[in-house]
Amino acid sequence: MAADKIAIDFGSAQTKIYKLGYGMVLSEPTLAAVTAGEKSSVRAVGKEAKKLVGKTAEKTKIVSPVSGGEIVSDKVAVSILDEFLKKIEYKSGFGGGKALVSVPCGADGNFLKRYEAVLADAGIATADFVYAPILAAIGQDLTLTEFSPYFIIDMGAGATDIAAVSMEGVIAGVSVSAGLNKVDSALIDFIAEEYGLQIGILTAEKLKIQIGSLMENDTLSAVINGRDLTTGKPRSISLSSKNIRKVLCDFYDTVADIALKVLAKLPPEVSAEIRHAGIYLSGGGAKIYGLEEYYLKKFGMPVNVAANPDMCVAFGGGIALGNPDMLKKIKIKND
Missing domain, CATH: 3.30.420.40 (ATPase, nucleotide binding domain)
Structure with missing residues (x-):
């Protein structure tokens, strides 16, 4: 068999x-x-x-x-x-x-x-x-050769892999324990501190998916339920994308700062190739609204978001x- x-x-x-x-x-x-x-x-x-x-x-x-x-x-x-x-x-x-x-x-x-x-x-x-970054590149239908490096940022739940890769392997890269799970935890802490409401991890995850956006003027909104930290009673509040944007920005800024450090260590020839091709984003973290525009300002080069980022x-x-x-x-x- x-x-x-x-x-x-x-x-x-x-x-x-x-x-x-x-x-x-x-x-x-x-x-x-x-x-x-x-x-x-x-x-x-x-x-x-x-x-x-x-x-x-x-x-x-x-x-x-x-x-x-x-x-x-x-x-x-x-x-x-x-x-x-x-x-x-x-x-x-x-x-x-x-x-x-x-x-x-x-x-x-x-x-x-x-x-x-x-x-x-x-x-x-x-x-x-x-x-993982090599597979993420292949999963985006990028043609890997010894002469065509690509810069991959693969943002998962528990870790983010950042690397320049080619068919020869990882040219320079790092895996950091900065993943989307930290966004969920940060949202729980933020809502408790700002609104006096305790929410669970599934609510935080749902909130991130429904209204999470890096666009400054996004009008998405959602109602969430939780426990009032003062009275202990159930309570609901309405939140907009603007309310939680800073929490998201903190995470994506951290990833960008690490990526810029990796880029700074690349050989000049590799750096030139990557600047032309741009950055390729994959993983569940690449699904957030407004990420392409947000990172275009951060990196000053093309930003390519995978069609099915979490499956790459x-x-x-x-x-x-x-x-x-x-x-x-x-x-x-x-x-």
């Missing part, structure tokens, strides 16, 4: 799996509902676990095994991956199965060994690892799966 060929983007917030010959077969939250105690167990994963956020009893916690791009709970990671592989009816074949897996910039030998152990416990015997890395993995020569060039040599 032949094994399926899959590409996995195991993110802090969302896991995507691409199966060669089928396309994108899974996109679910990287979450598990875990019962605390000596004999802890996983009650639910993915979409079912997210439904329980903010609604569980004290003994059950909703957790993600990935933080800042790194696996922080092997046991939970294995449980989630095992369940996801069952959902897509993954066939490991006689050799135990193989996958292409995206990893953040700077992932070292120890990082990869931990991933290998988790994958093995989930039923995947061997894996090829590729840096997984799509890139799928393309690489179908091109063995390309995969041989871009995979991390972990000798």
Whole structure:
């Protein structure tokens, strides 16, 4: 029995799996509902676990095994991956199965060994690892060669990868634990301080998606519900994009500042090529309204936002799966 060929983007917030010959077969939250105690167990994963956020009893916690791009709970990671592989009816074949897996910039030998152990416990015997910004570039249909560098900013939930890449690999890059999860936390703190209202993480996420905008005069608005911090009673307030814009700007300014530092370290020839082609944005963070115009002012060069930014890395993995020569060039040599 032949094994399926899959590409996995195991993110802090969302896991995507691409199966060669089928396309994108899974996109679910990287979450598990875990019962605390000596004999802890996983009650639910993915979409079912997210439904329980903010609604569980004290003994059950909703957790993600990935933080800042790194696996922080092997046991939970294995449980989630095992369940996801069952959902897509993954066939490991006689050799135990193989996958292409995206990893953040700077992932070292120890990082990869931990991933290998988790994958093995989930039923995947061997894996090829590729840096996420390279896959993000491929997923945007950019033609990678040794002579055509591209500058990628891939903004995920737990981490942001910023790198100049070519077919030879990462020319210069960094992975930082500045992701969209920090925006959600910052919104919770901001609304508590400014409006005396305590909201949950799902409300913050929904608010960001519905009215989050970097445009100064955006008129989007939404009503949110929460708990009054003074009376303890339920209360609703109406917020506009302008009300929360500073929280968003703080995050995107931080990412831009780091990106400018990476750009400043590039060789002159690479810098010239990138200035002509511009910056390419991917990841869930690239979906915010007004980002293209906002970053055009920040960087002073073309800004290209992917059509399906949160799927770029997984799509890139799928393309690489179908091109063995390309995969041989871009995979991390972990000798």
